[in-house]
Amino acid sequence: MKKILAIVLALVMLFALAACGATQDDANTDSANANTDTENAGADTEEAGDALKFGFIYLHDQNSTYDRNFMEAAKAACEKLGVEYVEKVPIPEGNECYEAAIDLVNQGCDIIFADSFGHEEFLLQAAEEHPEVEFCHATGTMAHTEKLANFHNAFASIYEGRYLAGIAAGMKLNEMIENGEFKPEEAKIGYVGAYTYAEVISGYTSFFLGARSVCKTATMEVQFTGSWYDETAEKNAAETLINRGCKLISQHADSMGAPTACEDAGVPDVSYNGSTLEACPNTFIVSSRINWEPYFEYVIGCVKEGKAIDTDWTGTISTGSVVLTEVNEKAAAEGTVEAIAEAQAKLVSGELHVFDTSTFTVEGKELTSYLADVDTDDAFTPDTEVIKDGYFAESEFRSAPYFDVAIDGIERLNAMF
Amino acid sequence: MVKSPTEKKVREPLFHIVKRDAIPWWKAWLIRIAAVLIALVVVAVITLVMTGQDPIEMYKAMFDGAVGNSTRTWNLLQDTALLLIVGLAVTPAFKMRFWNIGAQGQILVGCLATTFCMRTFTGKVPTAVLFILMIAFALIAGAVWALIPGIFKAYLNTNETLFTLMMNYIALNLVAFFCFRWSKNSGNDVIGIINRSSKTGWMPDIAGNKFLLNIIIVAVITVAAFVYLKYSKHGYEISVVGESENTARYIGINVKHVIIRTVLISGALCGLAGFLLVSGVHHTLTTDVEGGRGFTAIIVSWMAHFNPFYMILTSFLIVFLEKGAIQVASAKNLQLDDNFSDIVVGIIILFIIGCEFFINYRIKFKSKDKAEEARE
Numbered sequence: 001m002k003k004i005l006a007i008v009l010a011l012v013m014l015f016a017l018a019a020c021g022a023t024q025d026d027a028n029t030d031s032a033n034a035n036t037d038t039e040n041a042g043a044d045t046e047e048a049g050d051a052l053k054f055g056f057i058y059l060h061d062q063n064s065t066y067d068r069n070f071m072e073a074a075k076a077a078c079e080k081l082g083v084e085y086v087e088k089v090p091i092p093e094g095n096e097c098y099e100a101a102i103d104l105v106n107q108g109c110d111i112i113f114a115d116s117f118g119h120e121e122f123l124l125q126a127a128e129e130h131p132e133v134e135f136c137h138a139t140g141t142m143a144h145t146e147k148l149a150n151f152h153n154a155f156a157s158i159y160e161g162r163y164l165a166g167i168a169a170g171m172k173l174n175e176m177i178e179n180g181e182f183k184p185e186e187a188k189i190g191y192v193g194a195y196t197y198a199e200v201i202s203g204y205t206s207f208f209l210g211a212r213s214v215c216k217t218a219t220m221e222v223q224f225t226g227s228w229y230d231e232t233a234e235k236n237a238a239e240t241l242i243n244r245g246c247k248l249i250s251q252h253a254d255s256m257g258a259p260t261a262c263e264d265a266g267v268p269d270v271s272y273n274g275s276t277l278e279a280c281p282n283t284f285i286v287s288s289r290i291n292w293e294p295y296f297e298y299v300i301g302c303v304k305e306g307k308a309i310d311t312d313w314t315g316t317i318s319t320g321s322v323v324l325t326e327v328n329e330k331a332a333a334e335g336t337v338e339a340i341a342e343a344q345a346k347l348v349s350g351e352l353h354v355f356d357t358s359t360f361t362v363e364g365k366e367l368t369s370y371l372a373d374v375d376t377d378d379a380f381t382p383d384t385e386v387i388k389d390g391y392f393a394e395s396e397f398r399s400a401p402y403f404d405v406a407i408d409g410i411e412r413l414n415a416m417f
Numbered sequence: 418m419v420k421s422p423t424e425k426k427v428r429e430p431l432f433h434i435v436k437r438d439a440i441p442w443w444k445a446w447l448i449r450i451a452a453v454l455i456a457l458v459v460v461a462v463i464t465l466v467m468t469g470q471d472p473i474e475m476y477k478a479m480f481d482g483a484v485g486n487s488t489r490t491w492n493l494l495q496d497t498a499l500l501l502i503v504g505l506a507v508t509p510a511f512k513m514r515f516w517n518i519g520a521q522g523q524i525l526v527g528c529l530a531t532t533f534c535m536r537t538f539t540g541k542v543p544t545a546v547l548f549i550l551m552i553a554f555a556l557i558a559g560a561v562w563a564l565i566p567g568i569f570k571a572y573l574n575t576n577e578t579l580f581t582l583m584m585n586y587i588a589l590n591l592v593a594f595f596c597f598r599w600s601k602n603s604g605n606d607v608i609g610i611i612n613r614s615s616k617t618g619w620m621p622d623i624a625g626n627k628f629l630l631n632i633i634i635v636a637v638i639t640v641a642a643f644v645y646l647k648y649s650k651h652g653y654e655i656s657v658v659g660e661s662e663n664t665a666r667y668i669g670i671n672v673k674h675v676i677i678r679t680v681l682i683s684g685a686l687c688g689l690a691g692f693l694l695v696s697g698v699h700h701t702l703t704t705d706v707e708g709g710r711g712f713t714a715i716i717v718s719w720m721a722h723f724n725p726f727y728m729i730l731t732s733f734l735i736v737f738l739e740k741g742a743i744q745v746a747s748a749k750n751l752q753l754d755d756n757f758s759d760i761v762v763g764i765i766i767l768f769i770i771g772c773e774f775f776i777n778y779r780i781k782f783k784s785k786d787k788a789e790e791a792r793e
Contacts, residue, residue: 062754087749088747090746094701095699118703120607121613195604195606196603197602197604200604201604226597373603
């Protein structure tokens, strides 16, 4: 009986101790809560003065290569220009985005940015309610038709980066052919795509054209996953492509699925959104990505100077928005760096166009006229002639890609997505 | 008591566990409160040791994220309501020992049905009729999604846990398919806000507050659910079937009938939750629209011992933690990502669920047993 009493007493003491400790925590939390409020108030008065505050809304956390690319740029731009910033993560493409935007407005943000396509209309909704705040959205398509003074789209001519990465791929294929690893007509590229969306089609087509500008016999197979981020599906798709005899893989989806599959199989890989060198030291060749830092700096500059932000901003190689990671000499063919630099100079000078209509055919014929769906509507009505001066003018009529042509030489294995 | 020599040699375990008789309510609550407090201390220690961040700052961020200003507080209340309705939906089935883990799918088909109506009937019927159609379609969709495993359970005694789980994947892929089919840009999966300019089919604001109507609807359903489960004949039948099917049969309850009726109610309520999510909150359809509520609601229901009024508390607690977790992940002064805030939420919920063990059981130690045996 004594022992039971002892145990009970001990337990009571433990609970009591814990309770004391925790109540203290609680008390602190309460007073701290009050502090937070004053902090907010402080921020408000500060804002009335001079300091800018930038709010960011991200779809996923930093484990997604797509979002991390934005986060790093945001941090760099804000720290460089001395701007305070707040992040909201992870925010799905639903009403959560609207709520997050309103919350950022309440926190005194002057500029609010969202990084995912599906965020667009929720951000637009917040923009309509808060004309005093600037709202910027990456990859969206609606700013130029909605004509809201405080709502802006931005993208970059990433197809140029893809084209340059494609050159690296073509050179690798040539090297493997020269080494006698396979015959020239077997130079097949595999591509893991998310959806049959213009951004993806534009991406793999420019990549393919880059590769074929170097390796004339190159062909391509595309496997879609039906998701922007599905590690298993992306890995499976890459494995399928490798088993079908693809000699080199590239992807437009946000996980490490495809690069990992390549490293496992020893197949060279051209990555996207940033270097995968660390995880794939033997197969990673190069990666193209959009550098969002110039855009963030541009937006901050506009707001500071009271200038209007472009409704639809397209970053290019010249603005520093389209960049390639360092080439992995271990996996890449010799002379890759030089070849990329040469092509890049031509792209910048305008001598070379990625979608030069003389370099590809559609159903055996050259493309002389094409109406693209630039202004978004439910029926996907084509509305704008986009062929001019012998090339398909991608990202010139709006920043988000609209190249959705199926060119000869690329086979879609599954087009249901 | 005579013992055989072999039995005497068996080493007795240090302690064993005995079911408690009923425990006074205040004692039970004391245990629960203690569990929360211990959880907070444990989390604080883990935070400090594992990340080196200030745990008090973290709790501060948590409160700030949940109730930091009036918009956040309203959001908290609305999300509590939306989790609560799903909790209420799964409860009748659980009380009947029908393990419906298909709430996710039932909500999603409710969302899908609502979206279908908003896309199809807007402009073709008066708004009032549109709402009736939306609600009816959502209720029916959710009910059908639950009815299929219900019928199989009632007539073929299939495993409803697996069945309802599989139905989730079907619903999820159906939604993914229609998101792609109805997307506003060719080849993408984003539908966008439905009727953004006209707001047709959106739940109306009450006194300029867009959260209130959702909350009121769920409050009414909560009371109704309480009355239904506690005072109606149906509620009694559900309890009996849950306790023992044989007893139910013996006293003349048609067990098949009760199973099917109950899963229909369960599914229809999930469908209604789907309607609220699309018409009252998101105004769009995505595969994330359900937000994990179908599974979280299971915890809500169990933690509240299937009592609708306790569920208000449990769903509030969970939503509070979730909302706080987002702020923890976003707070500038804390170097914590949302994985860590998920760990925090997980630990706290684990303690709260775990303490139910100490309410239902008590631990008997070896020495005490010997004393008792000696007395015998």
